[in-house]
Amino acid sequence: MAKQGSAFAAFGRPIRLGLVGGSHGFIGPVHRVAATLDRRFVLTAGVLSSDAGRGRAAGIAIGLDPERCYGDVAAMIAGEAGRADAIEAVAIMTPNGHHAAAASAALAAGLDVICDKPLTTALADALALVQAAEASGLVFCTTYNYSAYPMVRQARAMVRNGELGAIRQVHTTYVQGHNATLVEADPAKRGWRFDPALSGESLILGDIGTHAHHLAAFVSGLELEAVLADLHALVPGRQAHDYGAVLQRWSGGVPGTMWVTNAAAGAEHGLSFRIFGELGGLEWHQERPNELRHRRLNGFEQILTRRLHGALLPEAERLVRVEIGHPEGYQEAFANLYRDVAEAVAARRTGLPADPLALEFPTVRDGAAGMAFIAGALESQRTGTWADCRLRV
Known part of the structure; x- marks a missing residue:
């Protein structure tokens, strides 16, 4: 309402x-x-x-x-x-x-x-x-x-509020298995994603790499500045990238990593982030969306859960739709x-x-930043060196 x-x-x-x-x-x-x-x-x-x-x-x-x-x-x-x-x-x-x-x-x-x-x-x-x-x-x-899951907004607000201190490392994974076989060999299953003219030059980076990139930037508040990428088509007979490992350099010299694939046999979804600062770290897995792990330097690990009535920061609580104990996730985040x-x-x-x-x-700038990330990763793949991927507009 x-x-x-x-x-x-x-x-x-x-x-x-x-x-x-x-x-x-x-x-x-x-x-x-x-x-x-x-x-x-x-x-x-x-x-x-x-x-x-x-x-x-x-x-x-x-x-x-x-x-x-x-x-x-x-x-x-x-x-x-x-x-x-x-x-x-x-x-x-x-x-x-x-x-x-x-x-x-x-x-x-x-x-x-x-x-x-x-x-x-x-x-x-x-x-x-x-x-x-x-x-x-x-x-x-x-x-x-x-970015519209309550616990992702909770993590973003905690970083903004300084609960991790200065960010020191950023890591994301997005691990799927639906392309672990040569699905595109069947014309009925090939679809537009295997056509570079419709999908883009790198299937894996456009399809899920941009999600991992945006999630890391959104929560950490940092800008991705440079990448060293290793991209592959792992399944024999495939031309499109189905695997990417990317070393990252974020603003302020903060290092990070990204591992994305849709060719990990048996995997389902596997989107997650781990972000660490001088005072502790945060970890979130989209397959368990209602939990955010907060680890403190010299302190206990705390599992924050998605709930109503003041337990979360306002940025997160406003997105919670149902009472505690009831799952909500992908569709609700889209609706948010x-x-x-x-x-x-x-x-x-x-x-x-x-x-x-x-x-x-x-916004449109977030979308363009994702394209700058892809362009940088492809340049790095071609040259075998670090490539600039900052958004310049």
Whole structure:
């Protein structure tokens, strides 16, 4: 529900959302449920597929007006422009290679943007989106949804509050197993992710490496400055990267590591971070999302659990949706992002100040930083040396 006194409460109604992509696969339903879970968005129009017929059928199936199921983004923008109930924002969940064009068109039309990660497939396109979004003053969220777990926000706030002291090392892992066999040998399973034109030059870095990068930056408050990368296609016959080990150098000279793979046979998900400072460390595993381990120098280990009623810092407690003992996770975190974006959109449209705690969501700059990380890692792979990966825009 809307917080009393929030910009969204003053706005007084759900924001009208246009969908771009999501007719099939995993992520489309995740976005749609997340957008509507708190009744802050209403699904209004869409281009659900590059195949106009399939997109129209998919739009009708989720309850869209058939007249507002469009064949492409340009048609949706043109068709909505003259309506009193026109869309006010777009959510983009297409294959990666279509993100840049859809987001650019939406910004040019004055629409706020929610875009799946990675932001683009090329750094130049990401830099152009940063410039366009910031010049427009529109809201732009890149959906690094793991940043909206309560215990991740708890960790970020603890670091900000100095509970770890100066950060000394940052480590992330993201270990999956769904590509441990040559799944792409079956045309029915190959999918767009194995096409570099749609997925990007490095499958593993774009698909999950950017998540690990953003999570580390988000919690630590540091900027990744340089990388030394070792990227591989481990499964015989595969061309796309399915493994990455990356030495990292964060701002202030802080060292770190990243290990990401989707070819670890038997692994399920395995996203985690370990961040250590002069006074202690924090550890979080997405497979156990309600627990955050806090280790203190010369003190006991404490397991913080996700709960209500003052046990957590405000940055975390505001995202908790159910009472203690009940699990919540991926879908709720996605919905937390949409809820906060709605507050920012409402603030922009009403001219009222947004709840400051709602402005923690990842922006277009976070998305572009992920692309700078990928570009640096690929340069390092080519040269065998450290490569600069700072975002320069």
